[in-house]
Amino acid sequence: AVIRMISMAAKYFVEVAETEEPWDYGxxxxxxxxxxxxxxxxxxxxxxxxxxxxxxxxxxxxxYWWGEPPRVPYDPAEYHAGWTVYLQTGMAMRRxxxxxxxxxxxxxxxxxxxxxxxxxxxxxxxxxxxRALIIDPGTGGYYGAPRLREHLTSWDAHNGPHFxxxxxxxxxxxxxxxxxxxRPRFDLGDPTEIRAEFDCGNAVMRRSVERWDEGDGxxxxxxxxxxxxxxxxxxxxxxxxxxELSWGCYLVSLGDSAFLLTVEGASEVELGEAxxxxxxxxxxxxxxxxxQSTETKAALVTxxxxxxxxxxx
Numbered sequence: 001a002v003i004r005m006i007s008m009a010a011k012y013f014v015e016v017a018e019t020e021e022p023w024d025y026g027x028x029x030x031x032x033x034x035x036x037x038x039x040x041x042x043x044x045x046x047x048x049x050x051x052x053x054x055x056x057x058x059x060x061x062x063x064y065w066w067g068e069p070p071r072v073p074y075d076p077a078e079y080h081a082g083w084t085v086y087l088q089t090g091m092a093m094r095r096x097x098x099x100x101x102x103x104x105x106x107x108x109x110x111x112x113x114x115x116x117x118x119x120x121x122x123x124x125x126x127x128x129x130x131r132a133l134i135i136d137p138g139t140g141g142y143y144g145a146p147r148l149r150e151h152l153t154s155w156d157a158h159n160g161p162h163f164x165x166x167x168x169x170x171x172x173x174x175x176x177x178x179x180x181x182x183r184p185r186f187d188l189g190d191p192t193e194i195r196a197e198f199d200c201g202n203a204v205m206r207r208s209v210e211r212w213d214e215g216d217g218x219x220x221x222x223x224x225x226x227x228x229x230x231x232x233x234x235x236x237x238x239x240x241x242x243x244e245l246s247w248g249c250y251l252v253s254l255g256d257s258a259f260l261l262t263v264e265g266a267s268e269v270e271l272g273e274a275x276x277x278x279x280x281x282x283x284x285x286x287x288x289x290x291x292q293s294t295e296t297k298a299a300l301v302t303x304x305x306x307x308x309x310x311x312x313x
Contacts (some may be wrong), residue, residue, distance in 0.1 A: 270290045273288065
């Protein structure tokens with residue numbers, strides 16, 4: 001039974017983990033007790049290679065201590081519209097043509113206290129070519145920087161659709177919560193896109209993600225079923241340059257790649273900066289595009305398209 005559980009965890013880790021620029025979710029960070037790596041900077045890649053030995057190869061500090069990795073006895077995932085969906089954890093992953101996307105439809109946290117939970121329902125992280133583009137802003141720390149921790153666990157630090165000044169869930173300490181939102185859930189009814197939703201007070205928030213056929217990119221549609229205005233905050237990775245081309249249209253330059261981020265159905269769009277934490281006890285800042293929907297039931301639509309080197313999409 002132990003090997004079976006470890007094997008399931010191994011497959012989940014191999015599928016969900018990004019190794020070059022991780023920007024993990026929730027209270028995941030790189031704080032450790034035992035240094036089971038050959039090189040700390042590449043530790044996630046080492047562990048992923050060890051778990052997925054047959055496909056990726058490579059050595060790892062884990063191999064020294066544990067020998068051969070566990071073998072996955074069966075597949076705990078479901079597959080839908082190109083996504084690998086883990087219904088038990090509430091995570092979905094899609095890898096295609098250099099893109100990696102991770103959609104978070106997990107519960108707030110563990111059991112009644114939601115220990116170590118973040119307000120990240122329906123958050124979407126995006127990588128292209130192994131580089132982080134749209135990030136989960138990290139953990140920061142625990143007791144050493146309480147204001148930073150409070151921000152990094154908040155609705156405003158994540159891009160899931162949410163109401164401004166949402167009163168619930170409520171903090172019950174540095175790590176605990178009460179008055180939880182509803183458990184997010186996937187809707188796998190449409191064969192062309194992935195959908196997820198959750199109950200947020202007196203409304204149901206919904207998000208769908210689909211491949212954009214008119215360019216190399218993605219379309220994200222968000223709605224609140226009660227028609228109230230809601231917010232979405234797209235935080236870009238540190239080091240990216242964001243330039244406003246026109247209202248609701250931004251050019252994101254990241255290394256030698258460029259992306260167009262456009263918004264439809266918004267009443268307000270603002271470009272600013274926000275804190276993030278690439279590693280435990282490290283703080284940085286990066287661009288964030290804050291969007292507010294209109295007061296209708298129409299969707300707030302965001303498109304993220306990779307630009308060709310000649311300027312085309």
